[in-house]
Amino acid sequence: MADRPPELLPGTLDMLVLKTLTRGPNHGYGIARHIHRVSGEALSIGEGSLYPALQRLLVAGWVRAEWTASDTGRKVRQYSITAAGRKQLARETGDFDFLMAAISRVMEGA
Amino acid sequence: MRLWNRIRFWVSRRRLDRELADEASAHREMIERQLRQEGLSAADARAAALRQFGSDLGAREQSRDEWGFPWLDAALRDARFALRLLRRQPLVTLAAVLTVGLAVGANTAIVSVLETALLNPLGIRDAGKVMVASVRIEKLQMKGSETSAVEYRELQAMTDTFSAVAASEPREWTAEAGGQPSRMLGRGVTPDYFRVFGERPLAGRFFTAEDQESVAVISYDLWQTQFGGDGSAIGKDLVLDSRPYRIVGIAPAGFHVPAGVQAWVPVVFTPRRLHQRGYNMVERVFARLREGVTPAQAAGRVNRYVAALKTSSDLTEMAHLGYFIDLDSFAHFVAGDLRRPLWLLWTAALVVLLVGCANVALLLVSRTAGRRREMAIRLAVGATRGQILRQLTVESALLGALGGGCGIAVAAIVVSLMTRLAIPGKALLELVALDRRLMLYGLAIALACSFLSGIAPAVHLLRSNQAAAMTRAARRRFQDVFLAAEVAAAVVLLVGTGLLLRSLWALEQVRPGFDPSQLATGYVLRPKNDPSFLDRLDRNLRALPGVESAALAYPVPFTGGGLTSGFGIVGREHFQGQPEFHGEAYFVSATYFQTLRIPLLRGRAFADSDTAGAPSVCVVDARFASRFFPGESPIGFKIEMYSGAAEIVGVVGSIHGDALDRDSRPTVYYSMPQISFFPSRAIVLRTSLPGGPLIRQAVKQTNSSVAVFDVRTMEDRIAESLGIRRVLGILVSVFGALCLLLAMVGLHGVVSEIVGERTVEIGVRLALGACPAQILAHFLGYGLTAGGAGLVLGLAGAGWAQQWLAGLLYEVRPFDLPAFAITALAVLGTVLVAVFWPARRAARIDPQRALRYE
Numbered sequence: 001m002a003d004r005p006p007e008l009l010p011g012t013l014d015m016l017v018l019k020t021l022t023r024g025p026n027h028g029y030g031i032a033r034h035i036h037r038v039s040g041e042a043l044s045i046g047e048g049s050l051y052p053a054l055q056r057l058l059v060a061g062w063v064r065a066e067w068t069a070s071d072t073g074r075k076v077r078q079y080s081i082t083a084a085g086r087k088q089l090a091r092e093t094g095d096f097d098f099l100m101a102a103i104s105r106v107m108e109g110a
Numbered sequence: 111m112r113l114w115n116r117i118r119f120w121v122s123r124r125r126l127d128r129e130l131a132d133e134a135s136a137h138r139e140m141i142e143r144q145l146r147q148e149g150l151s152a153a154d155a156r157a158a159a160l161r162q163f164g165s166d167l168g169a170r171e172q173s174r175d176e177w178g179f180p181w182l183d184a185a186l187r188d189a190r191f192a193l194r195l196l197r198r199q200p201l202v203t204l205a206a207v208l209t210v211g212l213a214v215g216a217n218t219a220i221v222s223v224l225e226t227a228l229l230n231p232l233g234i235r236d237a238g239k240v241m242v243a244s245v246r247i248e249k250l251q252m253k254g255s256e257t258s259a260v261e262y263r264e265l266q267a268m269t270d271t272f273s274a275v276a277a278s279e280p281r282e283w284t285a286e287a288g289g290q291p292s293r294m295l296g297r298g299v300t301p302d303y304f305r306v307f308g309e310r311p312l313a314g315r316f317f318t319a320e321d322q323e324s325v326a327v328i329s330y331d332l333w334q335t336q337f338g339g340d341g342s343a344i345g346k347d348l349v350l351d352s353r354p355y356r357i358v359g360i361a362p363a364g365f366h367v368p369a370g371v372q373a374w375v376p377v378v379f380t381p382r383r384l385h386q387r388g389y390n391m392v393e394r395v396f397a398r399l400r401e402g403v404t405p406a407q408a409a410g411r412v413n414r415y416v417a418a419l420k421t422s423s424d425l426t427e428m429a430h431l432g433y434f435i436d437l438d439s440f441a442h443f444v445a446g447d448l449r450r451p452l453w454l455l456w457t458a459a460l461v462v463l464l465v466g467c468a469n470v471a472l473l474l475v476s477r478t479a480g481r482r483r484e485m486a487i488r489l490a491v492g493a494t495r496g497q498i499l500r501q502l503t504v505e506s507a508l509l510g511a512l513g514g515g516c517g518i519a520v521a522a523i524v525v526s527l528m529t530r531l532a533i534p535g536k537a538l539l540e541l542v543a544l545d546r547r548l549m550l551y552g553l554a555i556a557l558a559c560s561f562l563s564g565i566a567p568a569v570h571l572l573r574s575n576q577a578a579a580m581t582r583a584a585r586r587r588f589q590d591v592f593l594a595a596e597v598a599a600a601v602v603l604l605v606g607t608g609l610l611l612r613s614l615w616a617l618e619q620v621r622p623g624f625d626p627s628q629l630a631t632g633y634v635l636r637p638k639n640d641p642s643f644l645d646r647l648d649r650n651l652r653a654l655p656g657v658e659s660a661a662l663a664y665p666v667p668f669t670g671g672g673l674t675s676g677f678g679i680v681g682r683e684h685f686q687g688q689p690e691f692h693g694e695a696y697f698v699s700a701t702y703f704q705t706l707r708i709p710l711l712r713g714r715a716f717a718d719s720d721t722a723g724a725p726s727v728c729v730v731d732a733r734f735a736s737r738f739f740p741g742e743s744p745i746g747f748k749i750e751m752y753s754g755a756a757e758i759v760g761v762v763g764s765i766h767g768d769a770l771d772r773d774s775r776p777t778v779y780y781s782m783p784q785i786s787f788f789p790s791r792a793i794v795l796r797t798s799l800p801g802g803p804l805i806r807q808a809v810k811q812t813n814s815s816v817a818v819f820d821v822r823t824m825e826d827r828i829a830e831s832l833g834i835r836r837v838l839g840i841l842v843s844v845f846g847a848l849c850l851l852l853a854m855v856g857l858h859g860v861v862s863e864i865v866g867e868r869t870v871e872i873g874v875r876l877a878l879g880a881c882p883a884q885i886l887a888h889f890l891g892y893g894l895t896a897g898g899a900g901l902v903l904g905l906a907g908a909g910w911a912q913q914w915l916a917g918l919l920y921e922v923r924p925f926d927l928p929a930f931a932i933t934a935l936a937v938l939g940t941v942l943v944a945v946f947w948p949a950r951r952a953a954r955i956d957p958q959r960a961l962r963y964e
Contacts, residue, residue, distance in 0.1 A: 028133060029140040047137060051130065052172035059115045059176055067129075072143075076136045077129065 013045065013053050014062075015096060018081055018089040021063060025080035027070070028054065054079060062088050120179060130170050184497075188504035195505065196512075202477060203509075205855060206470045210513025210556050212848060213466030215520025216459040218544070218552035222525055224452055226542045231444035233364040233541075235308045241272075241408060242443040243395040248432030252674070252692065257393045259383040261435055262300065264415065265397050271411045273400045276303035277393040279377060282789060283350035284635045284817045291817040293635055294350065295370050298323070298377030306398045307367060314344040314359030321376040326355035330363040332372045348373060351638060366541055368394075397437075409437045450917055451838045457914075458603055458845040462852075463559065465599045468592045469852045470509070471563035475585060476863050478567040499568060506564030507557060514556030518549050531837060589860045594900040596853040601904025601937055602911055603846035608929030609912060610839040613920040617832060622667065623765030625707040626828055628658075630801020631666045632821035633790050634809055644782075644791065647812045648699060654808055656799040661702040662782060666792040668827035669820070671768035672696045672777060677751035679738060693734065693776040694767060695752060697785055703729075703762055705796050711735075713745045713760030720781035726756035727781055733764045734776035751778055753785050769831050771920045794824075838918065850937065854944040857896065861889060861948040872952055873960025882953035889952055893945030894938070901937050905930060 020026065020034050032045045057063040062085030070076045081089070119126060138159050145155040174180075196203040231237050243265055245255045262277035281296035297303075304316040304327075316327055326348050328336075337343035347354035355375060383390060399408055412435050420429035445452065485498060525544045566588060637643055644662060651660035665672065672694030700716040702708075711732060720727050728749055735744045748755040767774040782791075793808075795801045802821045809818050822830075829836075865872070872885060912924055922929075 027136070029137045032137075033144075047134070048169045048172070051134070051169040052176055055119075055130075055173040055176035059119060061115060070136075074136055074139065075132070077133045 011092075012096065013049060014057060015089065015092040016043075016045075017050075017053060017057065018062060018085055018092070021079060021081040022086070022089065025078045027076040027078050029076075031079070057085070060088075061085075116179065120182075123174065127170060127174065130173055134169065184500070185504055188501045189508060191501065192505040192508045196508065199477065202473055203512075206473050206509055206560075207512045207516055209466045209469050209852060210510065210559055211516025211520055213459075213463040214514060214517025214552050214556045214559065215524060216845065216848075217456075217463050217555060218517060218521035218548055219524035219528065220452070220456045220459045221551060222521065222544050222548045223528060223539065223542050224456055225548065226539075227445040227448055227452060228441045231441045232366050232369065234367065234440060237440045238405075239308075239399045240306060240440040241397045241399060241405060241437045242440060243397060243412070244436050244438065245391065246432075246434040246436050248434070249430075254436070254438075256391050257395050257435070258387055258389055258391050259379045259393055260385060260387040262379075262393055262395045263384045265395060265412070265435075268411060268415070269400075271400055271403055271408050272397040274302040274305045274398045275395065276300045276306045276397075277377070277379075277395050278303055278374075279392045279394070281373075281375060282635065283373075284352075284637070284815070285348075285350055286815075291815050293633075293817045293819040294372050296326075296350070296373040296375060297368070297371050299374050300377060300379075303374065303396070304361070304365075306396045307365070308398070309362055309365055311359040312362045313341060314357070316359050317374075317376045321358075322378060323375050324355060325358045325376065326350075327359040327361055327374045328357055329361050329372050330365070333360045351635075369541055396440075405437065405439060412437055448834065451834055454914065454918070455838065455841055458606070458842050461599045461603060462845045462848055463555065465596050465849045465852050467559045467563050468596050469856045470560065471566050472589060472592050472856045472859060474563055474567040475588060476859055502564060502568045503561075506560045509564075510557035510560030511553070513560060514553040517556050518544075518552045521548070521552055531833060586864075590896055590899075593853065593857055593860060593896045594903060596849065596856055597897050597900025597937060597941070598904035598907055600846060600849035600853050601901055601933055602907045603842060603849050604933040604936065605905070605908035605912070605929055606915060607839065607843040607846045608933055609915055609919055609922055609926055610835065610842055612922045612926060612929060613918070614832065614835050614839050616921045617770045617835065620766065620770040622770065622828065623708065623763055624667070626824040628796055628798055628801075629706070629824035630795045630797060630805060630821070631824055631827065632793050632802065632805040633819050634793065635790050635817050635819075636788075637813055637816055640813055643813055643816070644786075647793070647808065650808045650812050651793060651795065651805075652701075654795070654797075654804050657795050657797045657804065659701055659705040659796045661705040661794045662699040663702050663792045663794060664697045664782070664788045664790065666794055666824070666827075667706075667765060667767050668824065668831055669768075669792070671774065674775065675751055677749055677778065680748040680750065680755055682738060682747070693751065693778050694774055695778045695780060696767075697780045697782045697788070699782045702779075702794070705794050706765075707796075708765060709763040711761045711763060712743060713758070715760055715762070716779075716781045721783045722786075724784070726753055726784055727759045728756040729760040729762055729779040730758055731762055731764045731774075731777040731779075733773070734778065735761045737776055749778060752780060756780065756784075770828070835918070850940055853897075853900070854940050857893060857941060857944040858948065861893060861945050862951075864892070865889065865948045865952040868952075869955060869960050872955050873957045876955060877957040877961065885955075886949050886953040889949030890942065890945055893941050893949070897938065897941030897945075901934060904937070905934065908933075 016035055017031055020031050023034075026034065028047075028050060032047070032050055035043055035045050054063065054065075057079075058065060062082060063079045064082055065077050065079050067075055068078050142155045142159040145158050146152060150158065174183075226232070234240060243257060243261055244253075245257050245261065246253045247255070256279075257277075259277065262275065265272060266275040268275075276299060278297045278299040281298050283294045283296060284291050285294040286292075299317065301317045301319050301321070304311070309316075311327070312330060312333075314327075317325070328343070328348060333339060333343055336348075337346070343360065344357055346357050348357055349355075350373070355373075361374070397408070399405065416433070416435055420433075442449070488498060489495075522544050525542055529540050529542055531539060634647070648660070648662055651657065651662075654660070673696075674692060674694055676692050698716070700718050700720070703710060703715045712735075713729075715729065716727070728751075730744060730749075738744065739747070744758045744761060747758050749758060750756075762779070764777065765774065766772070767777065793805050795804060797804060801823065805821055806818050809816055875885070876882070908930070909925060916924065
């Protein structure tokens with residue numbers, strides 16, 4: 001397990017999921033694949049953390065879920081972002097940018 | 111929003127869990143399809159997908175935590191576990207639940223009476239602000255007496271101390287309800303009466319200074335029963351004694367001052383009444399303290415006023431007699447003589463509660479011993495101490511809830527029994543109800559009780575894993591202390607029971623001075639427009655078949671005693687100002703002494719010729735004669751008490767007029783036809799038939815519009831005067847027996863446990879030649895030591911505590927030997943019985959089997 005992908009910063013998974021959903025409704029597999037592909041295969045979201053995260057977002061009211069049929073006819077649950085979710089995403093993005101900038105300054109200064 | 115979602119999710123968590131599983135398998139299928147598109151075989155793709163996705167159980171577990179309230183789930187799990195545990199040991203559970211239930215039930219019932227009588231008297235808002243004024247005249251041994259109108263006027267003038275002052279006097283009417291005449295109790299009140307209690311009318315208005323005695327405020331109950339709760343009742347007439355009173359207002363539902371009253375009418379004092387101190391003493395004066403004035407300040411203000419009055423000239427006679435105006439709290443006034451018995455019962459119930467707690471703790475500790483292994487395993491497989499503590503807490507809570515439920519049921523039964531008790535102050539007890547707050551109280555003490563008893567075992571359990579070696583000794587010590595305390599508490603209550611029962615027995619031996627058997631009594635209200643009613647009634651009563659003798663009187667003994675008044679003896683003025691110059695008076699018809707079988711000692715009884723026109727005569731009792739005419743005959747002397755001077759024509763035996771434990775004052779009997787200013791009359795019949803129906807029949811036959819009330823046998827009246835002592839005796843003995851039973855259960859349990867633990871050791875001893883009798887003696891000795899320690903403690907405690915009982919005892923000296931001795935024997939006997947069975951089991955242990963035991 002030496003080549004394990006780097007761990008996510010705590011709390012950023014919610015943000016990544018919300019960001020992915022701004023592109024349109026998607027199911028769990030689609031979300032995981034999108035993050036994997038767009039991050040250049042650097043980030044691999046374990047299902048063990050993806051589904052609890054989705055539940056957390058549901059409870060918070062930031063995403064909505066409904067059962068639909070996939071292209072293959074399989075019944076899947078599609079998640080979409082809500083207005084409250086977009087607001088939350090903007091907040092988290094702002095915090096994240098601030099934090100990254102701060103970390104970069106520290107790292108460069110050292 | 112978040113909380114709402116959580117609740118929603120939590121409620122539908124089973125469906126959500128299924129959906130999540132579904133979703134996970136969809137996810138896996140998608141990975142599988144992807145891998146096959148990349149060229150893997152179907153089997154490889156499946157295996158890889160499984161590998162990549164992993165088990166979905168972890169994800170589901172964590173998701174579940176997101177939806178709901180993990181701690182609640184855990185608590186429910188604990189509760190289910192605890193319930194299983196309680197069911198597994200049904201006897202222990204039953205014992206614990208019943209113990210908590212009985213103790214809590216007794217306590218809640220007593221507190222609900224305390225609440226109505228003392229803590230929140232009659233449901234009056236801030237009752238602490240309401241004071242009751244009464245007259246005390248020390249030399250006449252008069253205390254708590256009603257006042258005349260003068261004291262009302264004086265208190266009302268103290269506007270710096272009281273914000274409102276009101277006087278009220280009794281009223282008693284015949285009301286027609288549904289064609290049936292009935293007696294109605296009321297009060298004549300001054301305008302500020304309701305303001306003193308801070309009440310507002312439910313509808314209409316209360317009285318103003320302009321109101322004359324032609325309007326009425328009715329109680330909520332009367333409004334409901336007679337007017338069906340109809341708002342149009344206001345303005346209608348309420349007919350009392352055939353006279354209309356216009357209803358101007360309705361009192362709020364909870365207003366019962368005084369208890370049993372149905373209507374209030376205005377009372378208007380004549381200027382003369384407002385200045386005649388000591389006359390017409392029928393007023394109850396209530397005063398509301400001004401904001402910021404304490405009861406002590408108010409009492410000081412009144413005392414200074416009275417002291418100033420005494421130095422001025424117009425109160426010299428009163429000053430000589432020791433005249434005072436007392437201010438008491440409203441609670442004091444409402445509960446009266448019930449206060450001490452109530453506090454005593456509350457204390458007894460509290461003792462039972464504590465003993466119950468101790469016993470449950472004992473039970474739980476014994477059970478804990480068997481659970482050490484379970485706890486060790488749970489700790490070993492990763493349960494945290496917090497989790498175990500949580501589980502023990504849930505177990506305690508469950509036990510408390512069950513016990514509390516049981517306790518509330520017990521309290522409901524006891525309260526409904528209590529409201530039916532026949533004791534003086536009955537009207538007050540009828541208001542006692544088990545409301546929601548009291549049920550909460552019961553539940554709260556049940557929970558407190560079970561948590562308290564759960565602490566010791568919990569600490570013990572958690573500690574025992576660290577130092578298992580010391581636990582047995584520690585447990586023994588704990589059990590010894592609790593057992594001794596339980597026995598001690600039982601002893602205190604049992605000694606109290608003994609003292610109370612012996613007083614009751616002594617009282618029941620007291621002869622009232624007349625023959626109370628086969629005497630029926632009842633009251634009628636005299637009709638206003640029928641002057642010959644009493645004569646006709648007297649004739650009709652005597653003509654009743656099966657009646658040996660009949661008489662009319664006011665009042666009959668054991669309904670509050672005779673009318674008290676000061677008096678003078680013509681030619682004996684030097685006695686003036688003596689305390690005994692205050693006597694009791696009864697107004698009786700000619701056949702009264704014969705009917706009650708009061709012996710005539712000297713002179714003559716009343717005759718039919720002692721009527722309104724004839725010279726005033728009276729009869730005195732033996733106590734009167736020996737006090738004022740020692741060694742000589744009082745006959746021929748004249749007494750000034752009621753209606754000018756009346757000549758003494760006879761002497762009769764003394765009676766107990768109101769209580770078996772108190773002598774009556776010197777008593778004077780008047781011939782009823784000569785004095786007739788009372789609205790009601792009592793009928794006394796001596797008959798071997800049921801007297802109540804006979805009385806009703808005779809009254810109906812004489813005048814069908816006359817109300818009959820308070821029909822009871824004389825024996826019932828006497829029993830009622832002892833009622834509070836009976837109740838006290840019964841309840842304290844029940845509490846004492848309960849304590850003893852609990853102590854017995856505890857002792858039995860502990861000794862059984864010890865025997866169980868020492869089976870092997872006992873087997874070895876027996877194998878080495880100890881005889882069974884030694885083993886038996888050893889365990890009996892243990893029981894006697896624990897019980898004996900408790901007994902000594904309890905006897906000492908009872909010796910100290912009996913001072914609280916002193917006022918309730920009759921002819922029983924403190925440190926009453928029989929009460930203490932019988933208690934000691936009973937407790938020792940009980941202890942031996944409780945210990946005997948487990949001890950015998952120990953003595954019968956078979957060494958062979960015991961040695962193979964482990």
